[in-house]
Amino acid sequence: MKVEGQATMVGVIGTGHVGLVTCVSLAEIGHRVIGYDQDPEKISQLRSGSAPFHEPGLRELLARGLASQRLSFTDDVADCVRGAKVVFICVGTPPRAGGEANLVAVERAVRDIARHADGPCVIVEKSTVPTGTAARVKATMQRENPERAAELVVVSNPEFLREGQAIQDAMRPERILIGAESAAGFETMRRLYGPLIANGSQVFEFDVSTAELAKYACNAFLALKISFINALARICEQAQADVVAIAEVMGSDPRIGRAFLDAGIGYGGSCFPKDLQAFDRVARRLGYEFPLLREVARINDEAVEAIARKINDALWNFEGKRIALLGLAFKPGTDDIRFSPALVLASKLVSEGAHVVGYDPIAEHNAKAEMPQLEVASSALDALAGASCAVVCTDWDEIKQLDLSEVRKVMAEAVVVDGRNIFDPDVMQAAGITYYPTGRPPRRVSP
Ligand code: UDX
Secondary structure (H helix, E strand, C coil): CCCCCCCCEEEEECCCHHHHHHHHHHHHCCCEEEEECCCHHHHHHHHCCCCCCCCCCHHHHHHHHHHHCCEEEECCHHHHHCCCCEEEECCCCCECCCCCECCHHHHHHHHHHHHHCCCCEEEEECCCCCCCHHHHHHHHHHHHCCCCHHHEEEEECCCCCCCCCHHHHHHCCCEEEEEECCHHHHHHHHHHCHHHHHCCCEEEEECHHHHHHHHHHHHHHHHHHHHHHHHHHHHHHHHCCCHHHHHHHHHCCCCCCCCCCCCCCCCCCCCHHHHHHHHHHHHHHCCCCCHHHHHHHHHHHHHHHHHHHHHHHHHCCCCCCEEEEECCCCCCCCCCCCCCHHHHHHHHHHHCCCEEEEECCCCHHHHHHHCCCCEECCCHHHHHCCCCEEEECCCCHHHHCCCHHHHHHHCCCCEEEECCCCCCHHHHHHCCCEEECCCCCCECCCC
16 A cells, blocks of 8 residues: 655655554655654654553654665754745644633744745644644744745644554555645545555535534544443433443444443543633634533543442441552553543542552553552553452453452452443352442342
8 A cells, every 4th residue: 555656755854653553654645755853862862763652563663764764753843844845833732711612822833834944845733733733734834934934834734643542544544634725635635545545534624614524523522422321321320221222222223323321430541621611612612612511521531420429338437448440541542641531530530539459451650640649550450459459441451351250359348330231240240249230120149
């Protein structure tokens, strides 16, 4: 899967999750890519072929890109921009205190591009940005470099990368969304993604505002599905009904679909929480109140509270009790702990006096850096040893495959609260474990 004819010179500003995956995937399909990051340490790490975060397949593609010399890295933004025909903006857009996206890094990237571009260039918004950002980008370029501004075309090309599957999503995207205002913008992007399009990826071409908004719409709708099923889980818990069975019924209707109807401790990660807030602020700025989005976030917070209530039901008081959190990453397949519900729960339990011990196959270091007061064990059984309650926070295979008789043996009290519904209630009961699933009736075993 390689570009036919001439490869494009591509600059990528920002080598975080999205930026680095963009770098390696474009180099893999034959383009010449220079990734820029302001952090010189990160650049030397990347140059030596070491990936700064866990992402399956990333290290291999990074090594191949470097070996082919199609991929290089710099800490000088001029090197990244000069000569590039396409520059991707992949910088962070963290939430401000009020919830709106902080676009300081985007503005800095645009200024850098305007200053160093030495010919016609397509500037691609890859970071998720509020509707209206492209107009700001154009105005900034005009101000920064009036002579060149006419040669600089702005395109919106939001990513749909799932962490843990990001390489696969980048190499075989289900859809490629391009928002542009000129034929040149669409043509350049089609040429750039030529091999992926030839391989079957569907392309959507819209105006820039539609593309910018489509990304928010997708993430908000997925979060809405999760919160819907979590609200239903609360009702099921009162009605002694089974949310997993209801999700199957709902999912069998192709108009609804089964995906993202897994009830549990809630969503986290670098996208849903932040994008939902930012979308709410964008809607308000545009004159539309969208309280549904705030409700989605509230139900998500409530999901953690519901887990805490179950622990409380099982233990009575938290103080001085050892509670094991199985999984700290916001989902399996990643070491990312940003907005992880596991850590939200951990700080709540710690603040109420519990002795919390976490375990995660790969997110251990990130969790410790984020929450130094959290004790982290080096195996699930070590975390469980002497615990009065275990909480499944991340649906790692390793946790699904735990030997339940061992679990029962090492725990002080065999109580499992399942925030991901990974266990079969009958099997748990048979193993002598008191089991609190999410949105399903609990199974209590007499001590
Ligand atoms: C998401 C989008 O899926 C992706 O398209 C976008 O580009 C970036 O944001 P990601 O943040 O990697 O990707 O995570 P995703 O796999 O979507 O899961 C988000 C969260 O929802 C996780 O915490 C996961 O555990 C949770 N989740 C997911 C549920 O609680 N229930 C579900 O049914 C599905």
